Amino acid sequence: MENNVLTPSLADAMVRVTEVAAIAASKLVGRGDEKKADAAAVDAMRTAFNQVDFQGRVVIGEGERDEAPMLYIGEEVGTGKGPAIDIALDPLEGTTLTAKAMANALAVLAIAPKGGLLHAPDTYMDKIAIGPGYPEGIVSLEASPAENITALAKHKGVEVSDMTACVLDRPRHEDIIESLRSAGARVALITDGDVAGVIATTNPHTGIDLYLGSGGAPEGVLAAAALKCVGGQMFGRLVFRNDDEKKRAERVGITDLGRTYALNELASSDTVFCATGVTQGSMLSGVAHRDGRVHTHTLVMTSTDGMVRYIRSNRKA
Ligand SMILES: O=P(O)(O)OC[C@H]1O[C@](O)(COP(=O)(O)O)[C@@H](O)[C@@H]1O
Numbered sequence: 001m002e003n004n005v006l007t008p009s010l011a012d013a014m015v016r017v018t019e020v021a022a023i024a025a026s027k028l029v030g031r032g033d034e035k036k037a038d039a040a041a042v043d044a045m046r047t048a049f050n051q052v053d054f055q056g057r058v059v060i061g062e063g064e065r066d067e068a069p070m071l072y073i074g075e076e077v078g079t080g081k082g083p084a085i086d087i088a089l090d091p092l093e094g095t096t097l098t099a100k101a102m103a104n105a106l107a108v109l110a111i112a113p114k115g116g117l118l119h120a121p122d123t124y125m126d127k128i129a130i131g132p133g134y135p136e137g138i139v140s141l142e143a144s145p146a147e148n149i150t151a152l153a154k155h156k157g158v159e160v161s162d163m164t165a166c167v168l169d170r171p172r173h174e175d176i177i178e179s180l181r182s183a184g185a186r187v188a189l190i191t192d193g194d195v196a197g198v199i200a201t202t203n204p205h206t207g208i209d210l211y212l213g214s215g216g217a218p219e220g221v222l223a224a225a226a227l228k229c230v231g232g233q234m235f236g237r238l239v240f241r242n243d244d245e246k247k248r249a250e251r252v253g254i255t256d257l258g259r260t261y262a263l264n265e266l267a268s269s270d271t272v273f274c275a276t277g278v279t280q281g282s283m284l285s286g287v288a289h290r291d292g293r294v295h296t297h298t299l300v301m302t303s304t305d306g307m308v309r310y311i312r313s314n315r316k317a
């Protein structure tokens with residue numbers, strides 16, 4: 001049952017959704033206006049969703065109903081005909097990257113049969129992720145960054161100095177960075193975009209072996225949905241800075257606030273993951289306007305068959 005609601009044609013429809021969101025955001029690349037870029041992507045994504053024959057429900061969205069006009073948590077999208085599908089979305093993952101015309105901004109979404117994605121609140125999440133090919137439990141949020149990277153190096157049969165961890169460049173990550181470097185590892189710092197950072201661990205060409213640090217919980221669920229398609233391991237634990245954030249978690253049904261979620265709890269069913277490059281990135285080309293046409297580059301993955309597909313499209317501008 002679970003497997004046949006995520007049909008190939010639904011996956012194709014999702015490609016179009018991230019394509020049009022990326023195209024809309026691309027018009028705002030380098031214009032210094034994060035909010036406008038995000039709004040353009042949100043609006044285009046919502047319009048595209050509403051053309052799809054499904055009963056879509058946003059479970060990871062732009063925010064709570066009273067703070068996000070569109071694609072808020074709980075919003076229903078689609079024509080209402082077809083399967084009941086839960087959606088995690090980030091129409092513009094990397095608003096600052098877009099505003100500043102920096103690499104790796106994406107339009108991103110993941111879908112699952114109803115109930116298949118953790119309803120994460122809009123808080124931070126401590127995350128650790130690795131690509132496929134390692135024994136279960138080789139990394140954990142309990143072990144130190146140095147212990148984790150050393151265990152991975154040992155399993156690979158390489159020196160720790162040959163290992164690279166990706167971390168968001170934030171003061172809150174000082175200790176993580178210090179622990180990794182003191183173990184001898186390289187640290188690849190990114191200014192934004194940890195969905196791409198997590199996915200990088202699954203692609204040997206990126207040279208990234210480990211993703212570590214705290215970022216958005218919604219981005220954590222999106223990244224988990226991606227890893228689910230290609231294999232790998234991930235753990236996430238919500239971080240609360242105040243009571244309001246705890247209440248946000250309670251409102252989306254989280255009762256055990258200190259819990260660590262494994263990959264299969266962040267994304268418990270089959271998933272389809274879709275990302276279209278907005279700006280040029282390590283994984284995807286950005287949207288390019290050339291010869292009166294708009295060119296896009298999209299990654300779509302499905303967990304049912306482990307498919308990873310890159311799609312280059314172009315259409316009339
Ligand atoms: O910038 P902060 O507060 O450290 O948050 C980190 C989060 O922000 C991002 O870098 C970008 O988020 P946006 O899509 O909201 O611009 C995420 O990839 C990451 O999870």
Ligand SMILES: [Mn+2]
Binds near residue numbers: 090
């Ligand atoms: Mn984001």
